[in-house]
Amino acid sequence: MQIREEVRKAVRERDSLDGMRRAFETIVERRKANAERFHDLQSAKDRLRELKEFSVGNDELLALAVSSLRENGCRVILAETRNSAIDLIAREVEGLSLVVKSKSNLTKELHITEALSERGVEVVETDLGDRIIQLQGGPSVHPTGPACHLTREQISALLSEHFGRPVSDDPKELTKAVKEEISGYLNRAQAGITGANAIAAREGAIVIVHNEGNAARCASVPGRHIVVTSSEKIVPSLRDAVDVASLQIFYSTGKLASAYIDVISGPSYTADIEKKIFRGMHGPEEVIVVIVDDGRRTVADREPLFCIGCGSCLTHCPVYSVVGPLFGTPGHPGGQGLSLLSSMDRLREAKDAGLYLCTSCGECKVVCPAAIDTRKSILKGRQACIDQKLEYSSEHGTVVASVRNYDNPWQMPRARRARWSSALRLPSRGEVIYFAGCSTSFLFPDIARNTVSLLRSIGVEPVYLGHSEKCCGSTVRKLGDVELARAKAESCFRDFAEAGAKVVVTSCPGCYSTLDSYDDLKRNSGLRVQHISQYMADHMDRLRISPVDDYGRVTYHDPCDLGREKGVFDEPRRLIEAALSSSAIEMDRFGSESACCGAGSGVKSSFDELALAMAQERVRHAESVGAETIVTACPWCVKNLRDCQGTNPSVSVVDLTELLLSSIAKER
Ligand code: SF4
Ligand code: SF4
Structure with missing residues (x-):
């Protein structure tokens, strides 16, 4: 199904995500309520950003982590590609019949469960939400609350069918039923797979955060513990790793601590008898750390890799709120996931999973503990789509062609642009120029006339370029055509300078933010750009x-x-x-x-x-x-x-x- 059809369907069926929205509200409220109790939250966030700036793509740190882990007795495998990662993991579990697994975004990204199952190894998810999703076969909706969109009635129906007996919709009963089943698997498993929330390079330690206790049990399966992770999880020290984990807990759940933070630095062993090392005492004999690169070392944009997988951006994203996991892929949910896919040159995949659904609202950056500018990365991804000549949707193609040919997004004749001003007799030269822009000129003539009246009310007679006014390029800039956008803006600034303007006033925030973003054009022309709200606020004494x-x-x-x-x-x-x-x-x-x-x-x-x-x-x-x-x-x-x-x-x-x-x- 094409993305447009999928979006229509998701919008029609958006009530099915009511549970997800309620769960997200709970997380957000809890986070607000606990924000004061998190010790110096702002400094912790600033430090996270610094850590990620330093650590992501740092080859020396990766080398230190590998050697420290090896020194601690872990077997470390570097996997260049997703396919090699799958093959290497498959080799580690070859001949085994049952593997248990705890929550991990990377294993979702690699579709490890499915890949191993195809090779005859049964993989059982041990996190309650993940197990429900595994049985349901649908997508998870949040990194730490994968099944939060499902109602208890839906889960009851699912489990009743799975167990072949009625399971009541009492949450306690539902939990108990899954717990008993998972316990059986945990007792029989021959290997456990987990992710890692962070890896401490100096100490060679893996930090895993969880609430249910399942990750610790997966990590303690007697045979082998396989940690599937990637290099962006590596930070310099154990203290840094715990700091990352604390923010991850807070932003994903709103809580100050999870039930468990495990630190694993090697296989289980004892040396209690004559100091002779015996591996696999109460835990695994082997810890195998698979560090998957899969295009990370060559990303076009490092910033998406600063992500700690807390899902806070999802809880605030307007697109995700309506269409849920349709925006993104199972391993790369939401805008951040798509920006990561784009920066790994998986543009077609990103485009098909909703790269053009993002409204560029920027809220995800505000609520991200690492202040990741997903909006900017998405726009870079769209720009890369143009560079690689990936086609637009027919509507976006029409918009871009129209801006190129008609200087507005709607194929309106240029002559109609200035109709709203015909009775106003605005001058064509002067210091304050009113830039009405495309949407105001063609769709909201009243707003244009109101703006002129407001300016006149404070004694300003604005210059207006009439039908010679060009498109500022805002829309095409957001669709990734930065060259065309730049050409449009240059043309606008030439016209402003020729009209003798010193200040450009806009009605539309899109025109304002676009024109104001070209520092060189402003500097060379000596122009200042303001939105009408700024201009009027600056002159309130005359209002x-x-x-x-x-x-x-x-x-x-x-x-x-x-x-x-x-x-x-x-x-x-x-x-x-x-x-x-x-x-x-x-x-x-x-x-x-x-x-x-x-x-x-x-x-x-x-x-x-x-x-x-x-x-x-x-x-x-x-x-x-x-x-x-x-x-x-x-x-x-x-x-x-x-x-x-x-x-x-x-x-x-x-x-x-x-x-x-x-x-x-x-x-x-
Ligand atoms: S982008 Fe930021 S908010 Fe979103 S999951 Fe990653 S760290 Fe959390
Ligand atoms: S900028 Fe895009 S990804 Fe971020 S919150 Fe807004 S719509 Fe969602």
Whole structure:
């Protein structure tokens, strides 16, 4: 099935992920509640970032880890490719009939369970959630809560069928049934496979975090313990490894500690009798550490490898919230997974698994303990798709061709661009230029007219380029065509300079963040770029506002390009505060953690159902705090938040310029 069809289906069936969303909310709430109790969280995060910057791709550290592990009696195998990793692991379990396994993202990525089963070795997942997923045959939805989307009724039906007897839907009964079955397997297994949360290079120690106790039992199976891991898990010291594990626990569950943190540095042994070493006392005789590279040493972008697999980005991603594991692959879930696949040059796979579903909202970076900029990496992946001539979806192809040929994304004749301004008689030269941009010009002429009225109200007569105004390149930049985007921006800056402008004011946060991103163009032309909310906030002393109460309870929705991308959070709020007779209220997620409306980065043009579903979630956020009006400062947010409510909206959606203008009109 094509990704578009899969997305449509997932949006239609999104109720099936209600359990996942509830579980994610619980994690997020617990994390908030415990944030103060985590000792110096910000420093721990900064340190994690530093550690990853230092460790990922560090060959000396890898060599130290290998030699320390070997010194401790581990057998270390370096596997260059996924196929060689599978073959090597298969060789280690050859002739065995039963292997138990605990949770590991890398083994999911390598499809180890399936690969060994095909070779006649039964592999049993021992984590409760993973075992349920193994029996169900569906995808897991979170690295540490793989089955959290399934209801107890669904699990009861699944287990009843599996055991051939009724299993009640009481969670205790369900857990007990699986526990008893897994215990039997653990007792009979001849080898155990685990992952590693971190590896301490200096001490040659493997750190494994778990709650159920299953990982320790897999690691203690008498025969052999096979650790399947990758080089990005290596950090300099045991102390660093425990620090990584602590953040992983906190961000994946919201808890301060897991039930177990195991440190394994070699096979089980005793030397109690005459100091003679006897291996395999109560645990395995052998510990085999398989370090899988699979393209990691040659990644185009190191940043996705900083991931510690906590899944925090998934709990906040608007796309994942709607379509779940469809966004990504089983071993590479969500945007981070796709950015890693892209940087490993597995572009086709990344594209088919949703590389173009990401709205570039950037929330994942805010909630990531390692501050991984997945948005940026996704855009690099899209750029690589262009370099390798992977085709766009037909909609995105049309958008890019239209920007190239018509200077707007919708094949609108250039002559129609300036229609909104026909009665305004705007000058063509002057210091302050109003850049209306494509969406405002063609889709939201009212916002353009409002903006001009606002500027005039503070004594500014803005320059407007009319039908000569070009596209700024925002959309094509987000679709990865950085060359075309740059050419468009250069053309815009040439026009601005010729018009004698010193300041460019935009209505659209996408235009603002795009034009403002070219430091050299700004420097060479001596131009400053501002969003209208910034410009008006800078000139509040000239605004003659009379507060209004026509909008009921108002909340502000932060557009991603304005807020998270450019850090403009306060200016719109100050203007709203001045324009309203009573204070606006905040949604639970606001400011840097604001949820995306779902329209950005070409998602609305190619996956409208998904964009609308994300907007519906955002409207629900507003409803849940009792808001009657959402004010925002982006034409696309206005459109998507209105479109998703159809003809009978429960919450009005108003652009900031409209609110400000109504408060100024009152004054007059
Ligand atoms: S990208 Fe960041 S938030 Fe997402 S799983 Fe990795 S470490 Fe956690
Ligand atoms: S940028 Fe937004 S949509 Fe994209 S992966 Fe991150 S959270 Fe999800």
